Amino acid sequence: MTAEPMLSRYSKDFDQPVRGDTITADRYISREWMEREMKYLWPKVWHLGGLVAELEEEGDFIRHNFAKESVIMVRQADGSIKAFYNSCPHRGNRLVLGDVGSTPRITCGYHGWQFDPDGTLVHVQDPDDFPNGNPCGKVKLSELRCDTWGPFVFWCMDDDVAPLHEWLAPFPQRLAGYRLENWVRVLNVSADCDFNWKIIRDNFNESYHLPTIHPELSTFINDGLPTTLFEMYPSGHNSMWMVGHQATTRKDYVSGDVPPGLYEAAEAWGIDPKAYRGRTADIRQAVIEAKRKFGPERGYDYTNMSDQQLVDYFHCTLFPNLTITMSPEQCQILRTEPHPTDPEKCVFQHWCLYPPVKGMKEVETPVGKAPLKHDAIHRHSTYGDGVSLGFVADQDLSIGTTQQQGLNSRGFKGCILSNQEKRVQRFHELLNDMLCGKEG
Ligand code: FES
Ligand SMILES: [Fe+2]
Known part of the structure; x- marks a missing residue:
């Protein structure tokens, strides 16, 4: 008997063709690539800058240093949030040097220019000594686009990029239940x-490394094939549904005892694992039922989540x-950003x-318990x-340097890629389309 081939599976509705461009090493090591990214990639996307929760009152700010750029996001009197380049319009000094803070006036450390939270210059030393008159009220901090989604604040350098919620699609709708x-x-x-x-980024764009790393x-x-479902959207975003509360089908974990993990x-939801000997794949459904039943009394609100969202990893x-x-109990944000000058960092x-x-007073984080x-x-x-x-x-980072x-x-x-690394x-x-043919 021949075993069924293990093939990757892409959603019929969300798949995209690829051309097969050779992925050479220059994009990981050359300064020219890095410079082209700075000019043609990074201004064309929304960047996650911080959390709405960090900006409670007017004048509260957060700073996001990104490569050579730095952006501040500031809560306004009307409750909105504005983003500004972190650069003094006088002679360019960086205005905000900490990650987070609160101030009625953003003050430059060089000559003391002061700005209201809305970015208007309101105080300068020797205001009468400027050839065009007092700059207060006329000069403003350089502003960029800013918007929020859920608990997150985003900024974008380019006015032609789609509005944030459109740019994020389909995730605001897909993740609404959480x-x-x-x-x-x-x-x-x-x-x-x-x-x-x-x-x-490549590592997060494939699950081929799971069995080894x-x-x-x-x-x-x-993580078996074809169980894992890959989706690729026209926007360039993609996703992967991994069946959770079930062992990999790459090995036979079904017919014996329930494996550790x-x-x-199962036990965490009051399910007796011993009852699932020889049919370990059924635990997933039992957890769905247990979460529906006991979730509310444990303080979880699973009301708007699908069965799949209750147990799988998206x-x-x-x-x-x-x-x-x-997962229903944890949202991980994982990101890499370029070094200001070195393409190899x-x-x-x-x-x-x-x-x-x-x-609930504390939670189990990936680095141990912490207060909630x-x-x-x-x-x-x-x-x-x-x-x-x-x-x-x-584990993922452990392969980065080598x-x-x-x-x-x-x-x-x-690179020589498998289908599951599409x-x-x-x-x-997409990077090639944005950068190639363009000078650094
Ligand atoms: S550079 Fe900011 S006040 Fe002079
Ligand atoms: Fe990984």
Whole structure:
């Protein structure tokens, strides 16, 4: 008897053709590529800048440093949020030097110019000494687009990019049932890394690495083919539905005892794993039923979530550099951003948000337990210094440096991709479309 071939599966409604452009190493190592990205890619997308929860009162601000750029988002008197380039219109000094703060007037540290939260210049030293008269009331901070979705604040440098909610499609609608707007960011960690930002983007655009890099996940996430469903949208965003509360079909975990990982996941919902010996795949349905039954008394609001959302993992990869990984009890934000000057470095960021659950004081984050409150764990480090960015994230990052090294070899001729890595191929073809033929 011949075994069924294991083939990747793409949604019929959301698939995109690829051309097969060769993915060569220059895009990961060359300064010219990096400069073209700065000019032709990064202004053309929305960037996640921070959280609405950080901006409660007028004058509250957050800063987002991105490569050589820096943007501040400021709460306004009317409740809206504006974003400004973090650069003084006088002679260009950076205005805000901290990540977060609150001030009635944004004040430049060089000559003391002061700006209202709406960006209007309201105070200068020696106002009569300007050839065109007092600049107050006339000069403004340079503003850029700013909008919110759920708990998140986004900014965008280009006026021609689609409005945020259109740009995010289909995710606002797909994720509506999770009611993310109420969730709390408990983990906010980042690290400087020795590899190009696209190395980890590629990693998040495929699940081919799961059996080798994340072997522990195989007992409670089914990464088998064709079970995993890939979706690719015309916008360039894509997603992957991974069946959860079920072991991988790459091995036979069904006919024996319930494997560790799945065992604990079943027990957590009052299900006796021993009753599922020889039929471990049925635990997923039992968890759906248990969550529907016991969720409300445990403080969870699963009302608007589909059965699939209750137990599976929904990985949303937004072009070009933002991943949102959803389960009903955790939202992970995983992102890499370019280094200001070095194409062989990047900044990796990992946030975790959790739903407010009545009576719950702490949650299990990827780096251990933490109080269920805003930014309970917040830190920046250098990857390799031994500080964890989350168990699974550490595993992904562990290949970054060695892949960067290997890509620098004269012997590397371009990627050879499987069908299940088509999202990697498409990502690079979209980049090619935006950057190629353009000068650095
Ligand atoms: S550069 Fe800001 S006040 Fe002079
Ligand atoms: Fe991974």
